[in-house]
Amino acid sequence: MNAEADTIAALRRARAAAQRMALATTAEKNDFLRRLADTIRGSRAEIVRANATDLERARKSGRGGAFVERLTLDDERIEAMAAGVFQVAALDDPVGTAIEKWTRPNGLKIEKIRVPIGVIAMIYESRPNVTVDAAALTLKSGNAVVLRGGSEALSSNGFLAGLIARALGETGLNPDAATFIRDPDREVIQVMKHSRELIDLIIPRGGNALKDALQGSEVPLLPHFDGKCHTYVDRAADLTMAEEICINAKCSRPSVCNSMENLLVHREVAERFLPALASRLTAAGVEIRGDEATRKYVNSARTATDEDWDTEYLDLILSVKVVDSVDEAIEFIARHGSHLADAIVTNDAKTSERFEREVDSATVYVNASTRFTDGFEFGFGAETGISTNRLHARGPMGLNELTTYKYVLRGTGQVRA
Known part of the structure; x- marks a missing residue:
């Protein structure tokens, strides 16, 4: 199979898992998150080993300084990841909550209710903690997530994605609700940005190269690019x-x-x-x-x-x-x-x-x-990014920003004149 066929197959698995994830109970989602946090804490040595592979590759390719600093996972950062997941579990579940409600003169009751967006694709670079942060928030808000990290963190991201899938399975949820794209080829991004029927939203986190790669996207973008x-x-x-x-x-x-x-x-x-x-x-x-x-x-x-x-x-x-x-x-x-x-x-x-x-x-x-300016500091537990857009979210993106809404109308037989 080629990169396009493999990517489409992975996206279809995520789309199939999204319906079950949207209906997951708060108890199921919180059980998954607590299992994930415990698994991260219990896998510190393995995470550090996987990360060491990425760090060695980065140094051999001449990378250093800030790049290596962003890439590094140590005990302190691993603990921060686990703590963030626990904090997300403690937050109120936004799915199904009423944003507002009112009654019309004819007695028709209208509610504006939060619902998941669907399938959210995260495309990110350098920082492997994004794998866990993104999964915790997108899954708690009832979405399926497609994780596509950069080639520089492939070993770290792959291992962390495996922990996420394992925790989902142990909870009775579909592991495909967190689908990891292992192929580092840039062609994968081209496939994703034209997969409007399979992806509802792309949240990119990276620099100018990623910005250029996503030009002409048919899928809506909520980008996190520059931070000047x-x-x-x-x-x-x-x-x-x-x-x-x-x-x-x-x-x-x-x-x-x-x-x-x-x-x-x-x-x-x-x-x-x-x-x-x-x-x-x-x-x-x-x-x-x-x-x-x-x-x-x-x-x-x-x-x-x-x-x-x-x-x-x-x-x-x-x-x-x-x-x-x-x-x-x-x-x-x-x-x-x-x-x-x-x-x-x-x-x-x-x-x-x-x-x-x-x-x-x-x-x-x-x-x-x-x-x-950080989701954890804002009390969101973690963040999927910091949006500089005006629509539909702005600033650190927590659970509410990963939902949309629908209107539910309840009547007693009303018909329109």
Whole structure:
């Protein structure tokens, strides 16, 4: 069989499993999730071994730095995966809940009820924890999921997908409700994006190569692509607070999409703020690239190019610009941002209100780090991605965002005049 035939066969299995999954009880879904979390915790050594195969392949191919950091699964991250699955099990099941209800003058009762989307395909790169996060959320919300990870994490993803299938089977659910596409060929994506009858939604997580591969998709997309996040330090900022926020936003985990890539600093506080911050950033291994005003206060800064302002580094590199006003900061973010997460540090209520209102991002922060843009931090247990779309979901995507709705109308014999 070729890649197209194999992929179509896998998608058909997922479609067949979706009907049973949509009707699964909350008890069945939670039983599956608890079994999965326990299985993950009991398989730490095997997960690390599978991941070591991927890490060795990555290093032999010359990969390093942030790429390897995203790819790595250690005890702490494995525990975080299991904890996230347990948290999803503890969340309310959205399926069958009424979003709203009302009664018409003729006595007809109308309910708007949450239902699963159907078959959701996850196409993702680098981070194998996405395999577990995506399965936990999509299956709890009554969907079937098709998992297609990148070739760089094939061993890790394959092993984790096996644990998911095993937990489904042990619960009496169809293991095909979580179908793993093992073939790393890019042709698989071309098949998936034209399989509108078999896939209801594609959630892609990756960079420009994946974005290009999905051009012309016949299946609706809810993408998680760029994460060019900004922090603006206003002239009315508490500079001690601002320093801690900036260090966290850039250094706590620079390889993820909610880390800060561009720092904007008001000119009135730049001389007091930038030298101390730069010292700490440099000590943490951050390379600073700045405009002319920044380099006046930070001798070690390299000259920032036009390309730097539009680059998602996912690494210990930070672009810094001095601005004259909040207006300039908002305009800069609109021109260079990706609408994922942007922050202001200020004690001026009017300035923060303007920033909240005018910055068009999925998550907007006042006096907090952009690193909180994460399903787990939002209380969702995990996330399938962070949508920068406006329809139908925006920001970290939890259980509710993986459902659609239908209307149920109950009458007593009403007919339309």
